[in-house]
Amino acid sequence: MGHKNNGTALxxxxxxxxxxxxxxIRGVVDTxxxxxxAALNAMLSSRRGGDNAVGFRVAxxxxxxxxxxxxxxxxxxxxxxxxxxxxxxxxxxxxxxxxYFRRVQGSQDRVGGLLxxxxxxxxEEVDRLSMLLxxxxxxxxxxxxxxxxxxxxxxxxxxxxLIEAAYGGESAPALKQVAEQLAQSIxxxxxxxxxxxxxxxxART
Amino acid sequence: MKKLETLFSEGTHQWQVIARDxxxxxxxxxxxxxxxxxxxxxxLTDPGGLEIFPVVFSALxxxxxxxxxxxxxxxxxxxxxxxxxxxxxxxxxxLRCYASxxxxxxxxxYGGDETTFIGLPDEGGKLPLGGIELDVVPAHYLHSSxxxxxxxxxxxxxxxxxxxxxxxPPEEDELFVTDFDRHIRHAEGFHRRFMGSKEAVLDWxxxxxxxxxxxxxxxxxxxxxxxxVMRFINWFAELExxxxxxxxxxxxxxxx
Numbered sequence: 051m052g053h054k055n056n057g058t059a060l061x062x063x064x065x066x067x068x069x070x071x072x073x074x075i076r077g078v079v080d081t082x083x084x085x086x087x088a089a090l091n092a093m094l095s096s097r098r099g100g101d102n103a104v105g106f107r108v109a110x111x112x113x114x115x116x117x118x119x120x121x122x123x124x125x126x127x128x129x130x131x132x133x134x135x136x137x138x139x140x141x142x143x144x145x146x147x148x149x150y151f152r153r154v155q156g157s158q159d160r161v162g163g164l165l166x167x168x169x170x171x172x173x174e175e176v177d178r179l180s181m182l183l184x185x186x187x188x189x190x191x192x193x194x195x196x197x198x199x200x201x202x203x204x205x206x207x208x209x210x211x212l213i214e215a216a217y218g219g220e221s222a223p224a225l226k227q228v229a230e231q232l233a234q235s236i237x238x239x240x241x242x243x244x245x246x247x248x249x250x251x252x253a254r255t
Numbered sequence: 256m257k258k259l260e261t262l263f264s265e266g267t268h269q270w271q272v273i274a275r276d277x278x279x280x281x282x283x284x285x286x287x288x289x290x291x292x293x294x295x296x297x298x299l300t301d302p303g304g305l306e307i308f309p310v311v312f313s314a315l316x317x318x319x320x321x322x323x324x325x326x327x328x329x330x331x332x333x334x335x336x337x338x339x340x341x342x343x344x345x346x347x348x349x350l351r352c353y354a355s356x357x358x359x360x361x362x363x364x365y366g367g368d369e370t371t372f373i374g375l376p377d378e379g380g381k382l383p384l385g386g387i388e389l390d391v392v393p394a395h396y397l398h399s400s401x402x403x404x405x406x407x408x409x410x411x412x413x414x415x416x417x418x419x420x421x422x423x424p425p426e427e428d429e430l431f432v433t434d435f436d437r438h439i440r441h442a443e444g445f446h447r448r449f450m451g452s453k454e455a456v457l458d459w460x461x462x463x464x465x466x467x468x469x470x471x472x473x474x475x476x477x478x479x480x481x482x483x484v485m486r487f488i489n490w491f492a493e494l495e496x497x498x499x500x501x502x503x504x505x506x507x508x509x510x511x
Contacts, residue, residue, distance in 0.1 A: 143341075150342055153309035154316075161316040168345060 064138045064183075067253050071190070072131045074246040075124050078197070078239050082120040085204070085235045089114035092211065092228040099221035105214035106225050109207050113232055116204045120239065123197045127190060134186045141179040148172045187250055194247045201240035208233035257307075257314040259290070260430065262470060262478070263410040268293045268387070270410050272472065273314045274430055279307065284335055284422070287474055289414055290319060291407060294385030298326040299343075300405060300414050301336040301474050308339040312346070321346065326384065329354040330416030330474065331399030332361055341366025353382060353391075355401025375403055392462060394418060396455035411469040418459065419487055420445055421476030432477045435486050442476065443494070450496040460492040 092110035096103040151165055151172070211232060215225035256278060263270040273288040288311050289300040297319070303311050315321050329337040329352055343350055344366050354362055356374025363372070379391035382405070390406040397418050405414040421442035423429075432438045450456055463471075464485070471479040471487060479487050 147342060147345055150305065150308050151345070154312045161313065161321075164316065164321070165346075172345075 062142075064253070065135070065142070067249055068131060068134050068138060071246050071249050072128070072135075074242050074249070075127050075131060077242045078246075079121055079124045079128075081235050081239045081242070082117045082124065085117035085232060085239070086114055086121070088228060088232050088235060089117060092225070092232060095221065095224055095228055096218070099218040099225060102217050102219040103214070103221060103225060106211055106218055106229070109211035109214055110228075110232075113204060113207050113211065113236075116200055116207065116236075120197060120200055120204075123193060123200065127193050127197070130186055130190050130193065134183060134190070137179055137183045137186060141176060141183065144172060144176050144179065148176065187253060191247060191250045194243055194250065198240060198243050198247065201236055201243060204236040205233065205240065208236050257310045259314050259318040262289075262472070263412060265410070267385070268409055270407070270412050270470075270472075271319070272430070272478070273311055275428065276307065276310050277425070279310070283307065284475060285428070286335055287472065287476075287478075288315075289472055290315065290324070291384060291389065291405075291410075292319070292323065293387050295323060296325045296385035297323045298328055298382075298384055298389075299324050300328045301330050301416065302327055302339050302343055304335045304338045305342065308342045311339070312342075325350065326382070327352040328382070328403075328405055328414075329358075329362070330394075330404060330414070331355065331402045332358045333399065334365075336416075336474065337362065338365050340371075344371065353403075355395075355399075355403060357401035377401075379403060394455075394459050396450075396452040397459055398449040398451060406466060406468075408467070411467050412472060413463065413466060413468045413470070413484075414472050415463075416474050417449060418446075418491070419471050419473035419476070419479060420449075421473070423476060429477050432479050432483050435479075435483045438477060439487070439490055444498075445475075446491065446494055447496055447498040450494075451499075453496055456491060456494065456496055460488050463488050 089110045093107055093114070096107035096110060099106065151168055154161060154165065208229060211229040212226065215222055215229045218225040257273050257276040259271050259273050261269065261271050269292040271290040273290065276285060279285060283304070283306055286301065286303050286307065288302055291298045291300070312321065324347070327337070327340070327343060327350060332354065337354070340352060340362070350371070351373055352362070352367060352371050353373050353375055356376060359372055359374045375391055377393060377395065379393045381388040382391055387409060390408065392404040392406050392413070394402045394404045394416060396402065402416060404416055404418065419442065421438060422445055423438065423441040427437065427441070468484045469480060471484045
């Protein structure tokens with residue numbers, strides 16, 4: 051019974067990890083949406099700064115573009131996560147069935163021959179699903195890394211926006227406040243994505 | 256460990272029961288699985304839940320070639336009846352499962368697809384098995400809304416699903432009823448609560464009373480044989496059912 055519970059706990063750990071990754075992605079989408087709005091706000095605020103705020107306006111527009119690309123990237127990640135949930139659920143079902151048939155074999159040696167073909171097929175199917183899951187994890191890791199590179203660009207741009215805000219004349223304090231908010235949001239996105247990537251690396255080990 | 260025991264044997268025609276698992280987890284209700292064989296084919300009635308599949312399969316394989324099981328008969332849709340279906344299909348993907356047609360889109364949640372299920376019409380009918388025919392007996396609302404029993408005129412055995420079921424304490428959990436009055440106390444609460452319609456009870460009793468039955472084989476508890484079969488039918492016809500309503504309609508309690 052203890053062995054059975056261990057197996058169940060290990061298998062549900064996979065599903066829990068994927069759920070945490072999915073939640074991270076949802077968090078990124080929410081924050082990226084905030085960045086998008088904040089960047090739009092920054093572009094509008096920069097108009098009040100006139101020619102002095104042209105640099106700030108350019109940086110804000112770029113940041114807006116980055117947040118849009120981040121949201122698009124998260125859509126791809128969300129699709130990948132749902133296919134992983136499906137793969138994990140299928141593998142869990144197969145492994146659970148394997149457990150039941152192993153319990154048959156354990157109590158009746160003479161039926162072992164009868165079930166050997168089933169064990170072979172089950173093993174192949176679990177291996178196939180494990181390979182699919184591994185591939186999905188690698189894809190997810192790659193996409194999360196790409197999204198993190200976008201965040202790096204966003205952080206550079208948010209620093210530029212902060213510098214450009216200083217040239218905003220009378221609007222400088224307001225622009226500085228917006229630039230700081232942008233930097234904070236991008237930083238938060240990067241942190242969440244870093245967590246997603248770490249989760250994937252942990253699942254791989 | 257469950258055991259396969261023979262109830263009827265005449266040539267290649269056999270009824271066997273897989274019953275009594277003293278090692279089962281206490282959270283699980285004990286179940287009886289019946290194997291009906293004729294010629295080269297066999298049918299398993301209410302093969303049970305996922306958790307008991309290993310013991311049912313082991314007990315079956317200890318005395319019978321499980322590859323000969325071509326059919327499953329599900330009296331109704333409950334998990335203790337048929338949730339092991341996906342495992343039986345994994346062993347033999349060609350297995351076909353008979354059940355009320357109303358469960359056609361519910362049962363695939365346990366496994367199988369549109370090719371697995373043969374939907375039985377409300378009025379019942381005949382099922383072929385290795386050259387003979389078994390009678391599908393309607394028992395709707397006893398307790399499930401799409402519910403069937405199975406009668407074998409050759410063996411004079413009625414598989415009665417949850418009708419006749421009892422939940423006796425381990426020390427009284429015999430394969431056959433030996434003391435009807437003592438046994439029926441363990442069936443009373445179950446029937447009062449699980450059977451929802453007096454009309455359905457009387458309909459079934461009228462039908463069962465005219466059948467030639469040597470053994471009445473429920474899915475839980477002991478098997479009724481001989482005179483105890485008619486004793487049970489009479490007892491059931493008199494029983495007030497639908498006790499769940501007492502909780503919300505106290506005036507019924509007073510009347511009872």
